[in-house]
Amino acid sequence: MQALAHYPDGHADGVDLSPYALERAAEAATERGLADRLTLHERDARSYVPDGDYDLVLCVGSTHAFGGFGGTLDLAGRHVNPDGVLMVGEGFWQVPPTPEALAALGAKPDDHTDLAGLVAAAERAGWTPVYAHVSDSAEWDDYEWSWVGSLTEWALDNPGHPDSAGTLTAAREHRDQWLRGYRNTLGFVTFVLRRI
Numbered sequence: 139m140q141a142l143a144h145y146p147d148g149h150a151d152g153v154d155l156s157p158y159a160l161e162r163a164a165e166a167a168t169e170r171g172l173a174d175r176l177t178l179h180e181r182d183a184r185s186y187v188p189d190g191d192y193d194l195v196l197c198v199g200s201t202h203a204f205g206g207f208g209g210t211l212d213l214a215g216r217h218v219n220p221d222g223v224l225m226v227g228e229g230f231w232q233v234p235p236t237p238e239a240l241a242a243l244g245a246k247p248d249d250h251t252d253l254a255g256l257v258a259a260a261e262r263a264g265w266t267p268v269y270a271h272v273s274d275s276a277e278w279d280d281y282e283w284s285w286v287g288s289l290t291e292w293a294l295d296n297p298g299h300p301d302s303a304g305t306l307t308a309a310r311e312h313r314d315q316w317l318r319g320y321r322n323t324l325g326f327v328t329f330v331l332r333r334i
């Protein structure tokens with residue numbers, strides 16, 4: 139949406155498996171007056187075949203859809219014009235992971251690399267960062283409190299709902315995994331990549 143707002147002649151396609159995520163995206167596009175320039179597709183990003191190539195492809199916090207960082211560079215990267223930009227947001231180990239962090243994430247140490255390792259992987263795949271934003275601690279906290287807080291609020295506002303207790307438990311479990319596990323261990327970077 140930011141990209142569309144910056145480029146008044148631009149059009150965008152958004153792809154997600156979740157009808158709820160797409161519904162929210164459609165609402166946000168309407169609120170921002172961008173709906174006529176955004177087409178939403180409810181489908182697997184791996185099998186999404188666009189009509190043409192794109193000046194910009196974004197995959198932020200969703201590399202699992204393409205089987206990881208390398209798969210995203212390859213599969214999402216295929217949709218990018220020769221001079222276009224690929225923007226990928228991915229996790230990395232800020233510090234070597236503790237056993238608590240690994241248990242919280244259900245991860246193995248080599249499921250992520252460090253930041254330099256991600257850059258090296260991008261370059262091996264033919265992409266190089268022309269910029270990157272590393273999310274700071276306040277941004278991570280905001281993301282996690284929003285994640286946990288929205289579920290908690292919903293559960294508290296809907297005490298009679300059959301999913302209420304389970305939702306509260308899910309929020310608590312996630313909060314514990316974050317606070318006792320991976321907080322300040324798992325980092326997040328958003329790369330702006332161009333082809334080498």
Ligand SMILES: C[S@@+](CC[C@H](N)C(=O)[O-])C[C@H]1O[C@@H](n2cnc3c(N)ncnc32)[C@H](O)[C@@H]1O
Nearest residue numbers: 153154155156159181182183184198199200203
């Ligand atoms: C953590 S969210 C990130 C959403 C968004 N990129 C953002 O930054 O707010 C991950 C999203 O990926 C979607 N997703 C997961 N697997 C997918 C797939 N194979 N194809 C398309 N979307 C997928 C989920 O439905 C979810 O909306």
